[in-house]
Amino acid sequence: MHIHIFWDSLSPPGLQIPVTRQISSILGMAATVSENHVRMMGYVDGRKQIDAQVLLDSIQAYKHRHAMKDPLLLVVHQDLFKNGNSFVFGLARQSVGAAVVSTARLSNEYYGRGGNDDDLIDRITKEGAHEVGHLLGLDHCHDRECIMFKPDTLDELDRKKKVLCNICSERLEGYLSSD
Ligand SMILES: [Zn+2]
Numbered sequence: 001m002h003i004h005i006f007w008d009s010l011s012p013p014g015l016q017i018p019v020t021r022q023i024s025s026i027l028g029m030a031a032t033v034s035e036n037h038v039r040m041m042g043y044v045d046g047r048k049q050i051d052a053q054v055l056l057d058s059i060q061a062y063k064h065r066h067a068m069k070d071p072l073l074l075v076v077h078q079d080l081f082k083n084g085n086s087f088v089f090g091l092a093r094q095s096v097g098a099a100v101v102s103t104a105r106l107s108n109e110y111y112g113r114g115g116n117d118d119d120l121i122d123r124i125t126k127e128g129a130h131e132v133g134h135l136l137g138l139d140h141c142h143d144r145e146c147i148m149f150k151p152d153t154l155d156e157l158d159r160k161k162k163v164l165c166n167i168c169s170e171r172l173e174g175y176l177s178s179d
């Protein structure tokens with residue numbers, strides 16, 4: 001198995017390689033990154049946000065057309081929402097191995113603080129590894145430092161460490177070896 005990451009051209013440039021390496025190391029699996037080939041869909045003018053479910057439909061269609069079985073994570077710069085949530089950092093559709101992460105709310109600048117590439121790399125890595133973790137079969141975890149903890153705020157995201165807790169790590173090993 002192999003993680004594919006698509007990076008939309010307006011997402012922060014120059015961070016693809018460190019993010020991809022770190023996601024690969026957290027999940028213990030090869031990962032590659034390339035420019036985005038998925039058609040961007042779901043933008044809602046009135047909200048200036050993308051409906052994450054519609055974008056997942058588009059990723060699903062792309063994967064189907066290309067008979068891609070491996071997990072695919074799309075990183076976009078636009079803000080995401082889903083039905084019932086004013087925003088989401090990311091969203092995964094486990095049944096088809098498709099996930100999306102937005103960088104819109106992950107920069108310090110969004111919160112009026114000074115920009116920092118290391119913070120941004122950390123956050124995209126944590127969000128990306130979290131969503132791909134869902135694609136690999138993992139659910140949310142109560143351990144606030146685990147990658148599979150669901151953060152509602154940037155501070156909760158920052159408090160997480162770039163590792164799976166022992167329980168999630170063992171579960172993942174189990175899923176991967178049963179394939
Ligand atoms: Zn989650």
Ligand SMILES: [Zn+2]
Pocket residue numbers: 141142143146147148149164165166167168169
């Ligand atoms: Zn965990």
